[in-house]
Amino acid sequence: MRPFSYQRLQPGDIATLPNHSSRDAYIAGGTTLLDLMKLDVMRPTRLIDLDALSQTDLGSIEVADNGLYLGALVRMADAADHQHVRAHYPVVSQTLDLAASQQIRNMASLGGNVLQRTRCPYFRDTSWSACNKRDPGSGCAAIGGFNRMHAVLGTSDNCIATYPGDFAQALIALDADVLITGARGDRTIKFSELHIEPTDQPGVESTLNPGELIRSFRVPAGPWTRRSAYVKVRDRESYEFAMASAAVALHLDAGTVSEARIALGGVATVPWRAREAETRLAGKRLDEAAAMDAAEVAFADARAYRHNAFKIELGKATLVRALLQVKAMEI
Amino acid sequence: MGAWNQFKGHDIRQKRYSCTLLMSCVEFRLMPQRSAPASGFSRRLFIGITATLAAVRALTPSRGSAQQLGKDAREELVDPSARAGLSLRVNGRPVSLSVDSRTTLLDALREHAGLTGSKKGCDHGQCGACTVHVAGRPVLSCLTLAVMAAGKEITTIEGLTGAGDDRLHVLQQAFIDNDAFQCGYCTPGQIMSGVACLQAGKAGTEAEIREYMSGNLCRCAAYPNIVAAIQDAKSKMGRT
Numbered sequence: 001m002r003p004f005s006y007q008r009l010q011p012g013d014i015a016t017l018p019n020h021s022s023r024d025a026y027i028a029g030g031t032t033l034l035d036l037m038k039l040d041v042m043r044p045t046r047l048i049d050l051d052a053l054s055q056t057d058l059g060s061i062e063v064a065d066n067g068l069y070l071g072a073l074v075r076m077a078d079a080a081d082h083q084h085v086r087a088h089y090p091v092v093s094q095t096l097d098l099a100a101s102q103q104i105r106n107m108a109s110l111g112g113n114v115l116q117r118t119r120c121p122y123f124r125d126t127s128w129s130a131c132n133k134r135d136p137g138s139g140c141a142a143i144g145g146f147n148r149m150h151a152v153l154g155t156s157d158n159c160i161a162t163y164p165g166d167f168a169q170a171l172i173a174l175d176a177d178v179l180i181t182g183a184r185g186d187r188t189i190k191f192s193e194l195h196i197e198p199t200d201q202p203g204v205e206s207t208l209n210p211g212e213l214i215r216s217f218r219v220p221a222g223p224w225t226r227r228s229a230y231v232k233v234r235d236r237e238s239y240e241f242a243m244a245s246a247a248v249a250l251h252l253d254a255g256t257v258s259e260a261r262i263a264l265g266g267v268a269t270v271p272w273r274a275r276e277a278e279t280r281l282a283g284k285r286l287d288e289a290a291a292m293d294a295a296e297v298a299f300a301d302a303r304a305y306r307h308n309a310f311k312i313e314l315g316k317a318t319l320v321r322a323l324l325q326v327k328a329m330e331i
Numbered sequence: 332m333g334a335w336n337q338f339k340g341h342d343i344r345q346k347r348y349s350c351t352l353l354m355s356c357v358e359f360r361l362m363p364q365r366s367a368p369a370s371g372f373s374r375r376l377f378i379g380i381t382a383t384l385a386a387v388r389a390l391t392p393s394r395g396s397a398q399q400l401g402k403d404a405r406e407e408l409v410d411p412s413a414r415a416g417l418s419l420r421v422n423g424r425p426v427s428l429s430v431d432s433r434t435t436l437l438d439a440l441r442e443h444a445g446l447t448g449s450k451k452g453c454d455h456g457q458c459g460a461c462t463v464h465v466a467g468r469p470v471l472s473c474l475t476l477a478v479m480a481a482g483k484e485i486t487t488i489e490g491l492t493g494a495g496d497d498r499l500h501v502l503q504q505a506f507i508d509n510d511a512f513q514c515g516y517c518t519p520g521q522i523m524s525g526v527a528c529l530q531a532g533k534a535g536t537e538a539e540i541r542e543y544m545s546g547n548l549c550r551c552a553a554y555p556n557i558v559a560a561i562q563d564a565k566s567k568m569g570r571t
Contacts, residue, residue: 006432006478027479034435034474035455047432049479077468101546102524103459106468107475238545 001037008049011056017183018048020211026050028073028109032116040126041134050213058215067221072111072214076167077102079110089219091173091228091247095166098232101239111214114168114194115206119241120150120161132158133203148307152315153268155303159198161269166232168271169247173263176219182212191217195270224249224259226331231322232265233314242266244315246322257281264298267315274298291323419480421446422490430477437461439477440487448488448519459547462520463487469527488519491526502526502564511560513551521547525561534565
């Protein structure tokens with residue numbers, strides 16, 4: 001690991017965050033950052049430890065009539081185990097429960113989790129010189145390489161790395177807001193505006209400005225949050241990233257879909273909301289044929305590479321299963 | 332991959348040690364020059380040596396001891412990562428260490444505090460061999476910086492039964508009774524996760540145990556017996 005200086009923020013520092021350079025990095029759980037620093041993929045010269053800010057609103061979960069407030073420094077395990085979250089936002093706790101391992105869920109913060117970097121092996125291994133994420137303009141070793149794990153939605157000729165997270169699928173499906181804080185104060189964006197599909201600089205993955213950090217997430221309440229679930233298909237039953245996943249929330253009126261919320265994981269370069277599929281389901285009776293029809297729409301623009309064509313079929317089947325499972329929920 | 336990175340990490344650390352030793356050599360050679368009448372010559376020489384030193388720092392691996400590193404004040408001046416002192420609370424006792432900011436909690440425990448029960452497997456948070464409890468919860472000490480654990484209660488496999496208690500923890504005995512290991516390398520991490528699984532009340536079903544324990548890999552594949560050991564310990568501890 002390269003040398004870096006280390007600074008620990010105090011709870012009061014949230015109001016006056018220190019000056020930030022592009023070589024600085026915030027650290028919370030450290031499960032992505034330290035891993036990638038050991039691999040020499042990320043090379044910050046200063047780490048700013050946010051842990052003490054857990055004593056502020058960044059470390060709390062609040063339940064309000066208009067939704068759920070999740071502080072960015074709440075640990076994944078604590079959010080997953082929260083009784084109100086389990087009962088009223090099952091898709092949120094399931095995306096957290098089914099992610100990573102218990103140790104990592106105990107360490108990783110919600111804010112860090114949504115910003116985790118891709119697991120693309122060509123990104124993680126610096127002996128591959130071609131990686132536009134690490135070195136813009138150097139090329140993409142994955143496009144002509146072994147790309148079984150890679151994305152089929154939201155790809156570009158610059159990068160096909162999969163966004164690996166689960167929790168983000170719940171947030172984008174439920175149309176969460178992100179409260180961001182920085183030296184210039186607070187601002188709020190939609191969660192769907194946080195991540196950026198790969199451009200010619202795919203290393204820029206979010207719309208956060210240097211020095212800004214996520215303060216909290218607000219998940220709006222709605223009649224669909226209780227009837228929600230996350231289906232995750234992967235190479236092994238636990239402690240594995242999704243090959244394909246679907247976060248689904250439904251508002252049903254006597255078997256007819258009033259509103260559907262669908263996000264797809266493991267198949268896209270960013271957290272992926274399948275809005276066309278949602279629209280296709282609206283006003284319909286949800287049966288297997290309608291679910292399959294929606295899945296076709298969700299993957300209509302999918303583009304397969306040499307080794308990952310199976311993800312299109314797998315992704316559709318995963319979505320169909322999730323839709324029918326959520327429909328069958330007794331709430 | 333893990334072994335290669337472990338090797339690389341070790342290599343980088345050794346490079347820094349070499350610097351401490353080299354600096355004392357340079358200092359020794361520099362002193363007579365400083366007393367030379369042409370002061371400009373002396374300064375140029377110093378700059379030259381400093382540049383050489385920087386090159387040597389980057390290129391030459393050699394051996395040294397970790398204790399020398401943090402105590403060398405000059406090292407802190409030239410390197411922002413150097414950190415003189417760090418106090419951790421491990422197994423109920425205060426432990427004072429001299430580590431730099433890059434030192435992981437795992438390396439601090441093993442290499443500095445002499446607590447080698449926690450194991451280094453992958454060093455990338457993928458195997459769980461390094462699992463310890465921080466503030467009562469199992470975490471990966473290889474992905475935790477030692478400085479991040481300051482002020483928090485750390486428990487390792489050595490501290491599972493409390494100071495001065497030579498008896499085995501119920502789960503340790505259950506691992507023996509249920510033949511829950513072969514080579515034993517993953518076992519301390521398995522037991523730290525297993526104890527937390529029992530304490531958290533997440534040992535209700537086999538599926539629940541397997542999910543809680545999925546971050547601890549066992550290449551000997553003793554998984555069925557590990558699950559059996561946890562169930563055995565649960566019945567003996569009278570917990571549900």
